Structure formats: structure tokens, C-alpha cells
Amino acid sequence: MQDAKYYKWIILVSLLLMSARSYAVDPWLIWKTHETENFYIHFADGYESYASRVASIAEEAHASLIHQLQWSPKEKTHLVISDESDSANGFASPLHFNRSVLYVAPPDDATGLEDYSDWLRTLIVHEYVHVLHLDRNEGAAAAMQNLFGRMFLLFPNLYQPLWMIEGLATYMETDEVSGRGQSTLYQMMMREEVVNGIKPVSQVNLPLHSWPMGSTPYLYGVYFFQFLQSEYGDQAAQSLLTNYSDNLIPFMINTNTQAVLGVDVEELWREFDVYLKQRFSQDTVVDPVEGIKLTQYGYFVDSADMASDGSIYYVVQTENTHTQIRQWKGDTSTRIRDVHPGARLDVNNRKEILLSQLEYCNEYTRYRDLYIAAPDKTLKRISECGRYRSAAWGRDGNTIYAVQLEKGASQLVKLDTVSNSSEVIWRGEQNVTLGMLRASPVRDELVVSIFRPTTGWNIEVFDITNARWYPLTLDSHVDIHPSFSRDGENILFSSDRSGRYQIYRAERQGKRLQQLTRVRTGAFWPVQSSLDSALYYTGYHGGGRDLYRINNPQVVAGYDVIPDDIEHSTDTTYADVTATPYRASSSMRPRWWLPFLILTEDENTFGFMTSGNDALGIHQYQLDLGYDVEQQSVQGRFSYAFANRLSLGFRRGIDILKDSQNQFAAAAFEDDLFAVIAFNRPAVEKRLNFYAGIIQSHLHEARREPGIAPLNDFDDNIFGLALTFDNSHRYIQSMSRSDGIDLRLIAESSDVIDSDYTGEVYTLDARFMMSPMKAHVIALRLLQGWGTDRPEPFRLGGEDNDYNALDVINPISDPLFSNRRYALRGYAEGLAELRGRRMQKASLEWRLPGQLVERGWMAPPIGMMQWSASFFTETGSAYFDNADRRYYSSAGAELEADVNLFYGLTTRMRFGYAKGLDEQLGEDRWYFNLGASF
Numbered sequence: 001m002q003d004a005k006y007y008k009w010i011i012l013v014s015l016l017l018m019s020a021r022s023y024a025v026d027p028w029l030i031w032k033t034h035e036t037e038n039f040y041i042h043f044a045d046g047y048e049s050y051a052s053r054v055a056s057i058a059e060e061a062h063a064s065l066i067h068q069l070q071w072s073p074k075e076k077t078h079l080v081i082s083d084e085s086d087s088a089n090g091f092a093s094p095l096h097f098n099r100s101v102l103y104v105a106p107p108d109d110a111t112g113l114e115d116y117s118d119w120l121r122t123l124i125v126h127e128y129v130h131v132l133h134l135d136r137n138e139g140a141a142a143a144m145q146n147l148f149g150r151m152f153l154l155f156p157n158l159y160q161p162l163w164m165i166e167g168l169a170t171y172m173e174t175d176e177v178s179g180r181g182q183s184t185l186y187q188m189m190m191r192e193e194v195v196n197g198i199k200p201v202s203q204v205n206l207p208l209h210s211w212p213m214g215s216t217p218y219l220y221g222v223y224f225f226q227f228l229q230s231e232y233g234d235q236a237a238q239s240l241l242t243n244y245s246d247n248l249i250p251f252m253i254n255t256n257t258q259a260v261l262g263v264d265v266e267e268l269w270r271e272f273d274v275y276l277k278q279r280f281s282q283d284t285v286v287d288p289v290e291g292i293k294l295t296q297y298g299y300f301v302d303s304a305d306m307a308s309d310g311s312i313y314y315v316v317q318t319e320n321t322h323t324q325i326r327q328w329k330g331d332t333s334t335r336i337r338d339v340h341p342g343a344r345l346d347v348n349n350r351k352e353i354l355l356s357q358l359e360y361c362n363e364y365t366r367y368r369d370l371y372i373a374a375p376d377k378t379l380k381r382i383s384e385c386g387r388y389r390s391a392a393w394g395r396d397g398n399t400i401y402a403v404q405l406e407k408g409a410s411q412l413v414k415l416d417t418v419s420n421s422s423e424v425i426w427r428g429e430q431n432v433t434l435g436m437l438r439a440s441p442v443r444d445e446l447v448v449s450i451f452r453p454t455t456g457w458n459i460e461v462f463d464i465t466n467a468r469w470y471p472l473t474l475d476s477h478v479d480i481h482p483s484f485s486r487d488g489e490n491i492l493f494s495s496d497r498s499g500r501y502q503i504y505r506a507e508r509q510g511k512r513l514q515q516l517t518r519v520r521t522g523a524f525w526p527v528q529s530s531l532d533s534a535l536y537y538t539g540y541h542g543g544g545r546d547l548y549r550i551n552n553p554q555v556v557a558g559y560d561v562i563p564d565d566i567e568h569s570t571d572t573t574y575a576d577v578t579a580t581p582y583r584a585s586s587s588m589r590p591r592w593w594l595p596f597l598i599l600t601e602d603e604n605t606f607g608f609m610t611s612g613n614d615a616l617g618i619h620q621y622q623l624d625l626g627y628d629v630e631q632q633s634v635q636g637r638f639s640y641a642f643a644n645r646l647s648l649g650f651r652r653g654i655d656i657l658k659d660s661q662n663q664f665a666a667a668a669f670e671d672d673l674f675a676v677i678a679f680n681r682p683a684v685e686k687r688l689n690f691y692a693g694i695i696q697s698h699l700h701e702a703r704r705e706p707g708i709a710p711l712n713d714f715d716d717n718i719f720g721l722a723l724t725f726d727n728s729h730r731y732i733q734s735m736s737r738s739d740g741i742d743l744r745l746i747a748e749s750s751d752v753i754d755s756d757y758t759g760e761v762y763t764l765d766a767r768f769m770m771s772p773m774k775a776h777v778i779a780l781r782l783l784q785g786w787g788t789d790r791p792e793p794f795r796l797g798g799e800d801n802d803y804n805a806l807d808v809i810n811p812i813s814d815p816l817f818s819n820r821r822y823a824l825r826g827y828a829e830g831l832a833e834l835r836g837r838r839m840q841k842a843s844l845e846w847r848l849p850g851q852l853v854e855r856g857w858m859a860p861p862i863g864m865m866q867w868s869a870s871f872f873t874e875t876g877s878a879y880f881d882n883a884d885r886r887y888y889s890s891a892g893a894e895l896e897a898d899v900n901l902f903y904g905l906t907t908r909m910r911f912g913y914a915k916g917l918d919e920q921l922g923e924d925r926w927y928f929n930l931g932a933s934f
Helices: 002-019 048-068 119-135 139-148 162-173 184-196 213-232 236-244 253-261 265-281
Strands: 031-035 039-044 077-082 090-093 099-103 300-306 312-317 324-329 332-338 344-347 353-362 365-373 379-381 388-393 399-406 409-416 421-427 433-439 445-452 456-463 468-471 479-484 490-495 502-507 512-515 523-528 535-541 544-550 557-560 579-581 594-599 604-613 619-628 633-642 646-658 664-683 686-704 714-726 740-749 760-770 777-787 794-796 838-856 862-879 888-901 905-916 924-930
Touching: 031 048, 039 048, 048 077, 048 119, 077 119, 090 119, 099 119, 119 162, 162 213, 162 236, 184 213, 184 265, 184 535, 213 236, 213 265, 236 253, 253 265, 300 344, 300 523, 300 535, 312 344, 344 388, 353 388, 353 664, 365 399, 399 433, 409 433, 433 479, 445 479, 445 490, 456 479, 456 490, 479 523, 490 523, 502 523, 594 619, 604 633, 794 838, 794 862
Parallel strands: 039 077, 077 099, 300 544, 388 433
Antiparallel strands: 031 039, 031 579, 090 099, 300 312, 312 324, 324 332, 344 353, 353 365, 365 379, 365 388, 388 399, 399 409, 409 421, 433 445, 445 456, 456 468, 479 490, 490 502, 502 512, 512 557, 523 535, 535 544, 594 604, 604 619, 619 633, 633 646, 646 664, 664 686, 686 714, 714 740, 740 760, 760 777, 777 838, 838 862, 862 888, 888 905, 905 924
């Protein structure tokens, strides 16, 4: 089957693009299924009430959306309720069957998702639009699906840029009062895009690393569909969907708009630009009141707090740096320590920093936990799997008050750092969400941003002693990021009540709000010591957020509010669910097949391939099966993976041997069997994994020509253990892994199972990355291989690497075991001098940044993300005995480009030159490869 490389590469690329995000949930939970008229609702034990809400809302969404989108699925959709993350999210896929995963955690900050009236409804509508949109097929595509099933090439709408897919769903989630398409935050972001010149469609097509990064397809997409509705009528989007759903040739984006609207996408984008300029041309600020921009980071500056000495602590993440806490004091910024992306902080009078940041609870779940960072730089973890999304020091400096998430509901928890005790002091209902909180420095009070379904996001004060809420605001505006002044008498917060997010101040029990800023963009995370002191906030601009200061803040405008006691709303009652135990087998049958034909000089094979998984994404399998007419034999491959834990498979191929006249001499079956089990200890920014595996390879004669000597059977059986550790970092615009170690220690034996090879092989592969200056990386790789007795020998040479596209689908496929071939640039493969049972190699690279390009084409769907360059030198030796050891060295340079294919799959391509420095064996070699060198 080796000669089938090309067709398999095409199939693999498509599978990678469409199937890589399997996202298995925790397989060790007790899973149940509730069936409705149009859905299977899968949920873990204890989430019955949540499943009931999902079932009711999903059926309502189905009844509405199938008429709006003019499409109804043929089969029921699988909805998986996942509580494996503290981040608000969800996704959908039509492959194998219609499936959507809904994360329980609601939004609790201003990220674009905060403007909703019912988060679960918004989430389900958004994801079900994806289901209907991607499932839809018409005409020839529908006819082909009737023949080949749900084959990945027969979903025309999958082959669109992400901004069209996400744009439609974001457009459909939006109404007059909720959804990103009408949110103040999205208006702020698009307004700045227009001011700075909107991005060309060739850039928006790509998964951007430039600001606003991952928000780009949602932001541009929702405004594009609003533009279509405004300029081309209510049926324009529907006509585009209908026409494209009958498209057997992928990526025909331009022909679709030309056929429906009479213009190609480039011209349509120019009209879109004019529309946006007109829409935002009158949206200006008169007499702006803005602060002085103190920092020049861009990207993410969030979670600001003020210490007792007036210094400001904040979290910052830029395009080429690790996320870190910094302190602004006077006019100087000082790095305090590195933290995880998205970390939130609060500072007490002892300058101890309380951190809430994401951590792995097990290999399937990521929850927020609490840390205390002392002034002496020590870091103490004070919770495990705590799910504390926001936390603040109490006024005594020892008590901590935290927002905890429990099955989608928020509760307030009091923690004592002295006694290590905790207690719940308030529990909310499932549709009530607590956001950021701060504690009063002088009273037993908390100020919290809180979402209630009857009132939306408001600022409320919680009396700890009486466990009672008192509203500070009570209206439909989004009020977030509250903080007390240092004297505890005033409360600052950010609100969109003026049409932009501005900073407001209110007395603790007052009935009037004072607006302190009139910024052109948006202002967040306010902190202030007293009425007369400087006001600090994080402000938005075209490159992200930075820290700002107003030295003498004045009242810009005033607003009357009429706060009153909050009447606690009661959650809507939904029907009880009828749950049955989850059965993976009910969804695992093959749903598609694809025929293939291989015609070569020595092989005439026809066959088919298919794959499948269960609704939870726990079980996955792939099968390709063929019959070689020439050899009269069945060949193929079957592989199966269980979550991230187990991978096993079998493969039968044919090895063709020829005589001196290049004529067929004999054919041998290659039967390979493998099984690998993994024990994973993942962390947010490092991974520790242990693997145990068995690989059995048996070569035996299939047939031979008369006069050819019989082929001897050959067995290559290995039992292996591997330990891997990786804490290297990849920053937002990294052209290489940076600042860390990637270590692999492998032990393999050919004696545990009978084999024609004998002995043990030990391999150490250590890779070190460091960044001596911005975006530059020095990379060092040290390889040591040590074999005893008669193992399969090591081989050095060539420029290939251990790049394996299957890693994107299943990390267990990483080529750890039975790996004996390593590149040595500047030397040919197969040289006897570079072959032995022992091996050493060292590589040193200086990797230089090039340019962030982010440009491409609609069709063919290809784009360049960025390019970079590197200079390298390496030396290596492979030998059987120490007396034979001789080192061969080389030097060279490479140009690297991160190339995006099909709008979604990014791979690295390398073009290089290597000069072997040995006078006898060295060569001048030019080469092209996929993947990084290491």
C-alpha cells in the first residue's frame, strides 16, 4: 500500500481540516441520553435539570430556524452538554452525523458574548444554525450523498471561509436586544476597524494572529450579513446559501456571489467597506474626555487593580510575550511574574496577589483555581478543581471571597486562608450569573457584576453579614468590572449606557451615577484611590487594549437611578427528562464510504474507506480496505482510539521486490499491529505524558516468480515505554516554539516478544528553545541513541523530520516507538557510514522573525500567514562500536512559511539549503519539507 501515498494525502488533508476537533468529553462520567422529537440530548449524571432546559430551548429553536433557513435535517441532531470547561463556548459539526457540544459555563466578562437575554438560548441558536447551515445540500451534492453517505466532500457549506460560517450563525443569534450583532462591544470593535481601514477579504479568510485575532470571523461575518440584508434584501443570504448548497466543487465562493448577486466577492467587499463607512460615519464623540495612554502593548491588557500605595497591577499578553502580571508605579512598568492567559487578579494591603486562572483538573477538564503570589515571588496554590472564576481579598487580608461555578449556576464562597476552610454564603439559580467582584476595604460588603434574566447585567452590593443584595444599577445596560475606591465610599464600573463603554462612579448607597470618561472607543477595569486621585482604566484601540490614566477626572455627565431591593427571580420550570443510559454503539455505525482505485506498474488495487465516532467523541475509528488484483490479496488498515487514552490498529500492505532488470520478482505481505496506551498529566502550559506500546511487524511471502529464491519471514516486534515532557511556549505571533524544553525519553526492547532483532534501544531527544530578544529564538537539539546486541540500526541522513500529520487528529500517533531514522542535513539517506546501533546528534538553530503577511486567495483557497528564516549547524554520528565513531557536520539556511490551506488548515513549509562539511560524504543539497525541523 506504499504506492497509495498521493490519494491518501488528499484524503488525510480533508479529514484533518474537517475532523480534527473531536473534543471528547470526560469518558469516566456516567452519561445519559434524553430523546426528543428532533434531538438526542446527552448529559452526565446530575445535569437532568440542565438537559431539560436544553431540550425545551432546542425544540423551540428547531421550529423557528428550519423555516428561516429553509432546511430540516433528515436525522435527529445530537446535543452534548459538557461541563468540562469554565469558558463559555460551543461547537457543531455535520460529519458522521449532526452533532453539537454545548459548554455549561456562561459568559462572565465583556468578550462579545456578554450581551444576551438568555445565554443558553443564544448558544443553542448559534450552534443549531451551524448544524442546519453545514448539513444543507441540494441537487448534485444531495444525490451524491444518497450514494456515498455523509462523506466529508459532500457538505458544500463546509468549504467556505470561517467568517461566512460564523457570520451567519452570529447574525441569526442577534435580535433587537441580544446577540453580538447589536452589542456595544462589537460596535466598538468594528468602528475601530473602519477608522483604521477594514481588512481585505483575502486577510479575513485566514485564521488571523493580528488583532482582533479569533474575533475576526464573528465580527466581520455578522456585519457582512447585516450589509447583505440592508443592501440586497432579506432573501440575499438565503439565496446565497441555496445556490452554494448545490456545489460539488469546493471553494467556489466567487462564482456563488456572481450567480446570485451579480458581483464577485472582491467587489462585494468593496461595497461592504462603503456600507460600514456610511454606517459609522455619524457615530462620533464630541468633546472626548480620554486618558493618557501609559503602555504600548496592544492585544490584551485586563484585570487591573490598585494596591494600597497607589500602584496598579494588571495582566498583559502581547503578540510575542508570555502572559504576565505587571506593576505600574510612577511612570514605570515592572514585570512581576508570568501567569496563564486569561488570569484575573486582586491585590491586598500586603501586596499579595490573588490569582484566578485556568488549570487542568484532569486530562479532560479545565477549571479556574486560586493562587496567592507573595511579594517575594513565591506562588502558592490554594484550590484544586475549585472552579473559582473571580476572587477578591476580604478587608482583613486573610479572607477570600470568590465566585464559584457549580453545574452552570453561580455561588459566592468565603475562604479562610488561615484555617483553610470554605463555606458557601449565597447560591444563585441556574440562569443567574456572577461576574467580576471586589470586596470593600472598610465594610463586610462585596460589589459584583451580576446577570439576572429579568434585569440583565447590573452592579449590586452584597451585604455579607445579612446575605442580602442591594442594587446599585437596575436597567437594561451592560454594567461590568466594578471596584471600590480605597476609602470604600465610592464604586467605579464600566457601562455601555451611553452607547460606548465608559467609566462611571456611584456612591455606595447613592441614587446618581457620575460619568467620568467620554472615550471614542471603550473604557474598562477602572480603579481609583479617592475622588481627587488619578483614574486608571484599560482602553480599547485598533491594536487591542492598553493602560490609560486621567490625572484629574471630572464629572462628564450625571444619571439618576432608582435602585430598590431585588426580587429574586425563580427559574422557569421545564418538563422532566426521560433519561436512558448512554450507548456509544447507537451512533458509531459508518455513515459514509469513499471508493479508491490505485493503478501502478506493480499494483492494481480497488477498495473503499470510511470512519466513525460516537456522539460523545470518546470512540473513533478509521478503516480502509482494498483488493489488489495483481497480487490477489486483501490489503488495508484499521485503527481505533479511545479518548486520549488508547490507540490500536492493524495494517496489511505489500512490499514489491524486483530483479536486476527491474522486473517483478516477489511480493511480501507486511502485517503491522500496534497498541499504545497513554497516561496523561496535562497542564495549561506544559504536558507530561507516559506511553506504553507494542508494535508487531511481520513480513512474509505473498508470491514470487519461478526461479526466485523463497523469501524468509521476518519479525520486528517491539515493546516500548516513553516519557515526554514539554513546557515550550508558542506566543500569539510565534514563528517558532519559544522559551522551554521538549524532552522525550524512550526505552524499547526486541526481547520481550520474539523478534529477529534483539536487544534494547534507549533514546534521549532533548530540545531547548530560548528567546534572547524579541521574536528571535535559539533552538538546540541533542539526540542520543543507544542500542544493545542486534537491534534495528539507527540511520542518519536526509532532510526529512518527524512531522506527522496524524498528530493533529490523535496525539497518540506521535512517532515515538520504532523510530530509527533521523535527519542529518547535507548528507544523503542510506549511507553505510551513517548507520549503526548507536547514534548521537546535535543541532543548533538561530531562528529569525520575518513578516506577518496574512494574505491569500479565495480560489484556490491558499494563503500565507507569515514567513521567517533560520541558520543552522549540526553534527551527528551513527556507529556500531566506539571504534567506528566519526562525526559528520553540516551548515545551512532555511526559509519557512506558515501556509494556510482551505481557509482552516495551517502547515509550515520549509525550503532550505544544507552543505555537508565532510569532503567525502558531504553534499550541497536543496530541499523542500513540511513541518518544522524540530
